[in-house]
Amino acid sequence: MLITDDFLPVPVPESLTATYLVPLTGLPPTSPRRAVEALAGRIAEPVHGLARQMLDSPLLSVDTRSMSEFPRLPPDLLTAFGASPEQLARLGEATHLVVVQAEYRPGWPPAHEWAARAVAAAMADQVGGNVVDVFGLQFLTPEAALRSLPDERGRVRLVDWVLVPYSSDADGLWFTTKGLRRFGLMELQVQGVPDHLTRAWGAVMTGAARRLLRTFTDGIATEEVPAFVQLPVLATITGHDIAVAYGSPEQQVTTAPVLLRLELDPATDPDADSFLSLRPPAGHTGPPGRYFAAVCATLFGAGAGAGQPDIQYARPGDAMARAVATAREGLPAVRRRFLAGDLSDGTQLVVKYGLPTEDGPEFVWAGVRSWPSPDRIVGTSASDATTDPTIRIGAPVVVAAAEVVDWALLGDGGVIEGGWTQAVLDAGHRDGGAPDAGHRDGG
Structure with a gap:
């Protein structure tokens, strides 16, 4: 593998695992196959067929376990990621869990995620319950889980799969992604974002995730999974990346591209995650926040920090x-x-x-x-x-x-x-x- 200053070698995992839970009181009333068959017409046929095929293979398993056999899910983190009191109460009352797990190689499409989420949503739909996405620590209603699956053309909204949490630190806001690792790519992080850019920078992070995920999956579209993929050190992000990530590919976005420098920040703790950090390009003078504000102004207009960024598109005048x-x-x-x-x-x-x-x-x-x-x-x-x-x-x-x-x-x-x-x-x-x-x- 050629290593240059223009590219950053990023490791690729050998395989990926998706895990979804369906909390139940009592045993499931139907089999996974019957539950998936009942979804006919409610999800795109390519995904419906994939779920049926994976059920017949050793790549996907569905087990029913008592609650005592599964590690306790942290209610504080579930709450932080949107769990309602009713959902937490039902989880506390559950006696059993349907555990859906699927394994697959990194690449696109991520068959393990599509199939496991479809099967879990099918089981939850049968009992009027919810799905727990273990990776994202999120509750999903069956309807929300099914809506997040690919359409007939294989398109998804990345915002349904990748979260962008943030917190405050001494230098401003610290943004991360949570969801890229389910596809094999390390999570992103940015530090020093000005407080008034909270909503706008969340959209920038989502667009950056879309751009880098596409580059990453293009790099592993080979017969054998490579050990590393070279990502460009200078990532080019456009308004189109943001529009596609939010499920609006038809918008002809006209913003100029922006540049963000990519750096690998390996974890010092073996149990912690490594990150890909997004920073201003080399040679930028001044605090990073000034550059991040310029990025938002380029992508969303001068008033980007005032409210929800608006994707602008073509109309003559x-x-x-x-x-x-x-x-x-x-x-x-x-x-x-x-x-x-x-x-x-x-x-x-x-x-x-x-x-x-x-x-x-x-x-x-x-x-x-x-x-x-x-x-x-x-x-x-x-x-x-x-x-x-x-x-x-x-x-x-x-x-x-x-x-x-x-x-x-x-x-x-x-x-x-x-x-x-x-x-x-x-x-x-x-x-x-x-x-x-x-x-x-x-x-």
Whole structure:
């Protein structure tokens, strides 16, 4: 494995185990197979079929145990993760537990989690009870558990599987994720987040989890599970990552990408978890909180700390058309500066361009690597395209300058120059970052 300063080797576990519990008073009234068969039509067939197949294999087991045979679940932590007094009372009254466990190799799809949660939800549905997700220490109603499973296209909301708890420390807020390890990736952490960014930074963490999980699972999509996966030291997070993690992939998010540096923080206690820490890029001066505020401003607008961040998406308007015209007028000058090496150290030039679709252009960002001719830009995609599966973050792209609708210079504090379409959004014009098709070449 090649080790460079640009990538961080992250260990991959050999196998993963999912454990779900269904508390009961008495013995279960039906078999797991009958309970799963009763879900026909209520969950997507690929998951329904997977659950049936796993039940017939040694990879999934369903056992009924008396409460005394299972370690006591901590009520304080269950409460912290949303358990109601009624749920805790029913757990205290239970005499037995249905224990559903599944084991599978790391990778996507995570068959152990999909199948185990489906079987546990089926059993809970039969008795009108709840599911306990042991990994997340959460109670789930059968309905909530079933809603969290993949749809017909295999899509899930990552927020249904990964929590983002936080607490205060001397330097601000300490954010972590809880749920990535169920997929084989170490949990994330960030320290020193300003208090007023509580809700916005939770969304950033969820988007970062989505981006890194995708990179991680792409890296282990091989016949043999590798011992390590190389993750980029500089992680590129976009508003699209956040939209997808929250189950809104149709939103054409137009924010500039932001950069977060990835570091491995191994645990000193053998019983504690190691983390992947997200920090400002190297060379950032000032407290980390200042950079985190700039990240939120880039992704959500200048008022990100005031309330729930709002994902903004494309709609045509006069202000946006003017922003595109301004950006295109500045293209020749920024190309000259790029070729002459006149951009500040650590500055990244990115461009936004349109991909043609039946419903109008979809707009994505790319980092500029070279600009050999005025009409041709060679770069690396900084966004995932919804309509073109070949356009993924990190993939090489060639962009026609005629398709460019905006450009920006990114520094330690976010956008330091350009980004006119984003400025329209931040000013309160919900035009999105996309001009209409008639203005896609700047008019």
